[in-house]
Amino acid sequence: MRRGIIDGKAAAAQIRRRAAEIAARLRDDHGVVCGLAVVLVGEDPASRVYVRNKSSQTREVGMNSFEHRLSADASEDELLALIAKLNRDAAVDGILVQLPLPPHMSSDRVINAIAPHKDVDGFHISNVGLLGTGQRALVPCTPLGCMMMLKEVHGDLSGLEAVIVGRSNIVGKPLAQLLIAANCTVTVAHSRTRDLPSVCRRADILVAAVGRPEMIRGDWIKPGASVIDVGINRVERDGKFRLVGDVDFGEATSVAGAITPVPGGVGPMTIACLLVNTLTAAHRARNLPEPVGLTA
Numbered sequence: 001m002r003r004g005i006i007d008g009k010a011a012a013a014q015i016r017r018r019a020a021e022i023a024a025r026l027r028d029d030h031g032v033v034c035g036l037a038v039v040l041v042g043e044d045p046a047s048r049v050y051v052r053n054k055s056s057q058t059r060e061v062g063m064n065s066f067e068h069r070l071s072a073d074a075s076e077d078e079l080l081a082l083i084a085k086l087n088r089d090a091a092v093d094g095i096l097v098q099l100p101l102p103p104h105m106s107s108d109r110v111i112n113a114i115a116p117h118k119d120v121d122g123f124h125i126s127n128v129g130l131l132g133t134g135q136r137a138l139v140p141c142t143p144l145g146c147m148m149m150l151k152e153v154h155g156d157l158s159g160l161e162a163v164i165v166g167r168s169n170i171v172g173k174p175l176a177q178l179l180i181a182a183n184c185t186v187t188v189a190h191s192r193t194r195d196l197p198s199v200c201r202r203a204d205i206l207v208a209a210v211g212r213p214e215m216i217r218g219d220w221i222k223p224g225a226s227v228i229d230v231g232i233n234r235v236e237r238d239g240k241f242r243l244v245g246d247v248d249f250g251e252a253t254s255v256a257g258a259i260t261p262v263p264g265g266v267g268p269m270t271i272a273c274l275l276v277n278t279l280t281a282a283h284r285a286r287n288l289p290e291p292v293g294l295t296a
Contacts, residue, residue, distance in 0.1 A: 005253075006149050006228075006260045012268035015148070019275045020061040022291045026282065027062065034282045035064040036094045036120065036274070037086050041079060041105070042072035047098045054096070057271055063278065066092060076105045080113050087115040093285060094120035094278035117285060120277035122174065131177050138277050143175035145269025146228050147182070150205060153226050153258045158183035163200055165189045165216065165246070166209030171230055175207060196220075206256075208246035218251025227252055227259040230266050 026032045036058045040051045051067065058065040068082055079097075086095050095118045101107050111119075116126040122140035130137035150157060162184040166172040172188055179186045189199050191210065200206055200220040208216045209230035221227060231246030245262030252259055260266055276291075283290050 004258060006153065006226075006258050006265060008145075008149065008260055008265040008268045011149060011152065012145075012272035015269070015272040015276065016057065016061055018291075019272070019279060022279050023062040026279070026288075030286065030288070032282060032286065033062070033064055033091075034093050034278055035066060035089075035091045036096065036278045037066040037068060037089075037092045039068045039070070039079070039082060039086075039095070039097045041070045041074060041098070041101055044100070047100075051098055054271055054274060058275065058278070061275055063275070064091065072102050076109070079105060079110055083110065083113045087113075087118065092118065093282040094118055094274075096121050096274065118281060120274055120281055122277065123170070128169070128174070131174055134177075134181060138281060139178065140170055140174045141270045141273040141277060142171050142230060142266060143178055144273040144276065145266060146171075146175055146207065146230070147178050148273070149228065149260065149266075149269065150226060151182075154205075157205070159185075160204040161185045161187075161202055162205040162207065163187045163189055163203035164207040164209065165193075165196070165200065166207070166211070166230070168209065171209040172207075175209075179205070210246050212246055213244050214246070214248040216247040216252070218248060218255050221252055221255045223255055224257035225255075227256045228266065229260050229262050232262060232267065 023034055038051050038054055040047055055065040055067055070079060086092050095114045097110055111123045112125055114124055116124045119127055119138055122138045127137040131139060162179045164172050164176055167188050167190050176186050176188050189196055193199055197220045201222050203222055203225055205226050206221060207228045211231055213233035213235050227247055229245035229247040233244050234241055235244055243263050279291050
């Protein structure tokens with residue numbers, strides 16, 4: 001077991017190198033260049049940065065990146081028509097619609113319009129159901145990255161007690177399914193959990209995904225536990241803004257056996273796992289053996 005700070009940047013770089021090798025083999029052996037289509041609606045500054053990073057990393061590993069931008073006042077029907085076109089496009093293996101969408105659009109309707117086998121975010125109801133019943137699915141990127149880091153730290157997760165603080169459809173719930181599949185004993189806690197600190201202290205693996213800055217204190221953590229901090233919160237300190245997680249990192253480092261920093265932990269893994277899902281989708285669409293070493 002590797003202890004200390006879990007370096008998400010280094011882990012993500014290793015995944016990208018592996019992804020580039022697999023993409024090159026797919027191109028050389030089968031004449032296939034993977035394609036990822038990213039759709040951005042509106043001009044949200046954070047979303048623009050995410051889309052730019054996703055597109056650049058897609059190209060860096062040798063895959064095609066297709067960017068589609070719609071204005072914030074575009075109709076939902078326009079977006080659905082674009083998704084239908086991408087569903088039919090053989091050059092597109094993965095489709096990602098950047099969230100959040102403008103208020104006049106239904107995120108559920110839009111996500112469920114994506115062909116499940118191209119849903120590289122893993123949010124389509126079909127992929128949610130497949131994951132929940134232990135079948136082959138495209139797994140949401142952040143939980144997939146969390147699992148990769150945990151397996152790097154622990155190897156076999158069987159028998160470990162995991163507590164996830166946060167029950168979102170994007171992180172908490174799918175990560176619980178992955179941990180159950182890895183034979184962990186899993187508790188999904190939240191802001192209304194009674195005596196949350198004592199629940200957290202039971203955990204060999206503690207995942208913070210609740211969206212509250214530094215909510216998890218050092219004395220909530222079992223000595224030697226692995227802590228995965230999914231939170232990204234912008235806070236003001238001494239007149240300057242900085243990013244912090246859902247865990248009080250300063251307190252936690254003196255207790256935890258292994259911990260992800262913010263930034264530089266889970267975040268880089270999320271985009272790297274988007275590339276993984278695109279490669280997985282490309283192989284499945286062509287009935288090719290799935291890439292080895294890029295799964296949770």
